[in-house]
Amino acid sequence: MSILVIAEHDNASLKSATLHTVTAAAQLAAKAGGEVHVLVAGLNARAAADAAAKIAGVSKVLLAEDAAYEHGLAEPLSLLVTGLAASYTGVFFPATTYGKNVSPRVAALLDVAQLSDITAVISADSFQRPIYAGNAIATVQSKDAIKIATVRGTAFDSAAAEGGSATIENVTTGGNPGKSAFVSQQLSKSERPELTAARIIVSGGRGMGSGENFTLIEAVADKLGAAVGASRAAVDAGFVPNDYQVGQTGKIVAPELYVAVGISGAIQHLAGMKDSKVIVAINKDEEAPIFQVADYGLVADLFQALPELAAELSK
Amino acid sequence: MKALVAVKRVVDYNVKIRVKADNSGVETTNVKFSMNPFDEIAVEEAVRLKEAGKLSEIVVVSIGPAQAQETIRTALAMGGDRGILVQSDEEVQPLAVAKALKALVDKEQPSLVILGKQAIDDDSNQTGQMLAALLGWPQGTFASKVVLDGGKLEVTREVDAGSETVSLDLPAVVTTDLRLNEPRYASLPNIMKAKKKPIETVSPADLGIDVSPRLVTLKVEEPSKRSAGVKVGSVAELVEKLKNEAKVI
Numbered sequence: 001m002s003i004l005v006i007a008e009h010d011n012a013s014l015k016s017a018t019l020h021t022v023t024a025a026a027q028l029a030a031k032a033g034g035e036v037h038v039l040v041a042g043l044n045a046r047a048a049a050d051a052a053a054k055i056a057g058v059s060k061v062l063l064a065e066d067a068a069y070e071h072g073l074a075e076p077l078s079l080l081v082t083g084l085a086a087s088y089t090g091v092f093f094p095a096t097t098y099g100k101n102v103s104p105r106v107a108a109l110l111d112v113a114q115l116s117d118i119t120a121v122i123s124a125d126s127f128q129r130p131i132y133a134g135n136a137i138a139t140v141q142s143k144d145a146i147k148i149a150t151v152r153g154t155a156f157d158s159a160a161a162e163g164g165s166a167t168i169e170n171v172t173t174g175g176n177p178g179k180s181a182f183v184s185q186q187l188s189k190s191e192r193p194e195l196t197a198a199r200i201i202v203s204g205g206r207g208m209g210s211g212e213n214f215t216l217i218e219a220v221a222d223k224l225g226a227a228v229g230a231s232r233a234a235v236d237a238g239f240v241p242n243d244y245q246v247g248q249t250g251k252i253v254a255p256e257l258y259v260a261v262g263i264s265g266a267i268q269h270l271a272g273m274k275d276s277k278v279i280v281a282i283n284k285d286e287e288a289p290i291f292q293v294a295d296y297g298l299v300a301d302l303f304q305a306l307p308e309l310a311a312e313l314s315k
Numbered sequence: 316m317k318a319l320v321a322v323k324r325v326v327d328y329n330v331k332i333r334v335k336a337d338n339s340g341v342e343t344t345n346v347k348f349s350m351n352p353f354d355e356i357a358v359e360e361a362v363r364l365k366e367a368g369k370l371s372e373i374v375v376v377s378i379g380p381a382q383a384q385e386t387i388r389t390a391l392a393m394g395g396d397r398g399i400l401v402q403s404d405e406e407v408q409p410l411a412v413a414k415a416l417k418a419l420v421d422k423e424q425p426s427l428v429i430l431g432k433q434a435i436d437d438d439s440n441q442t443g444q445m446l447a448a449l450l451g452w453p454q455g456t457f458a459s460k461v462v463l464d465g466g467k468l469e470v471t472r473e474v475d476a477g478s479e480t481v482s483l484d485l486p487a488v489v490t491t492d493l494r495l496n497e498p499r500y501a502s503l504p505n506i507m508k509a510k511k512k513p514i515e516t517v518s519p520a521d522l523g524i525d526v527s528p529r530l531v532t533l534k535v536e537e538p539s540k541r542s543a544g545v546k547v548g549s550v551a552e553l554v555e556k557l558k559n560e561a562k563v564i
Binding site: 242257295 | 332334341409435436438439441445446447449451452454457459473474477478481483484487492493528529531532533535537543544545551553556561564
């Protein structure tokens with residue numbers, strides 16, 4: 001019996017979260033036995049399936065193509081996965097908005113309890129996951145025959161995108177209940193790296209004062225090839241869109257370098273970034289809690305420090 | 316058109332969580348509890364739809380201990396019409412909550428169920444999707460905008476890459492994200508009025524469901540702590556350290 005990873009992709013290529021999920025699945029397969037298979041469900045998604053077949057450690061790719069899967073609608077996708085799940089001991093989704101939307105539907109249809117946001121595979125049936133915004137870590141045992149989990153990408157290394165040579169098998173589709181339809185998407189356009197895949201992130205908080213002032217953050221980010229993030233306070237204040245949000249209710253990130261500017265360090269923000277390798281905090285309030293987790297703290301007015309930093313990085 | 320709104324009683328947002336010394340869970344005695352913040356947004360959205368004439372009745376449901384009555388009462392003060400408490404003193408996990416809600420939906424026949432996208436205690440983010448699956452209904456999760464027009468529901472959803480809009484047939488399940496609305500504070504007259512609104516109490520057995528946990532919590536621990544590093548004196552020193560000490564740029 002094997003582990004099935006549900007790939008997140010845009011039909012042409014895989015999202016990086018898929019590679020992290022494969023690593024978690026490989027860890028479970030090592031403990032529970034079996035192979036790692038990947039499901040690519042989409043439309044004209046052969047290229048994504050080819051990419052999945054090259055991932056090191058993947059033995060088989062299942063390709064399901066149907067117009068119903070083009071935009072990842074949960075209703076048809078969950079029927080497809082539920083139909084396939086019976087022959088697996090585990091079904092792993094990335095813990096992204098895509099995976100979180102579909103996975104519980106599959107679990108409910110199979111009458112299985114889901115493990116959300118797992119951060120470690122302890123044994124064939126036990127996993128670690130954060131609760132209370134990461135302020136406590138629970139070790140949880142599943143009694144169900146199929147382990148259904150969403151996988152926190154930052155907790156598992158990326159599987160090698162090259163080196164595998166899995167077979168690709170077409171699978172029959174699972175039907176479409178037809179009660180939901182995709183209307184449109186409004187994607188944030190940015191030349192910068194994606195938050196969850198970036199090596200360096202520069203984030204701004206309420207201290208930025210306005211959306212216009214984020215140009216100061218962007219100038220530094222561009223010097224570093226970094227992604228731009230924000231705290232919930234900055235999003236709530238309307239400075240930047242919600243998809244910039246790092247934290248318990250936004251994105252969970254763990255880059256090599258995280259620069260927090262004008263961010264006080266509320267628990268809910270720390271929950272999203274405290275696993276970063278190196279943390280820098282720039283804040284004029286030297287008592288700000290962000291300094292308690294920062295490797296390098298600079299007590300300074302960000303309106304002076306950010307232009308100085310951009311200039312220093314140009315040297 | 317009737318809506319059912321689910322609310323959960325959780326440890327208050329501002330409470331600093333402490334793990335119990337025996338690693339069996341987190342400390343919940345003498346701790347302030349309140350309504351899960353995402354559920355407040357769910358209640359607010361239902362009340363706004365009712366104020367706009369799109370809904371005729373709002374039924375507020377909670378699954379939990381007797382004290383969850385207070386959480387229901389808060390939702391009734393915000394504008395809910397009546398409450399149902401599924402009383403259970405044990406931990407009720409998302410799949411069992413979804414089953415309890417399904418039983419109530421079968422009985423109440425609402426056209427819309429609104430829930431918070433996740434509870435801030437177990438951070439599961441499962442119940443709405445599970446309920447939709449058990450009912451065979453479509454879902455609009457992580458909603459930042461909900462437009463109810465005739466027999467269709469248009470939901471704009473927060474997704475990792477931006478936002479997306481889906482069109483759903485009714486009946487449907489919606490789970491709320493932060494930007495959907497800003498919940499109101501209940502006024503004193505409305506708090507007084509809410510005291511007279513009916514709350515029915517049922518047991519999981521009355522609904523014919525088994526709430527025994529399917530996931531066993533083996534232990535709960537403190538996360539590994541990050542220790543504070545050093546303060547640097549200038550931007551130049553910061554860049555020097557990042558280049559030569561941390562070697563990240």
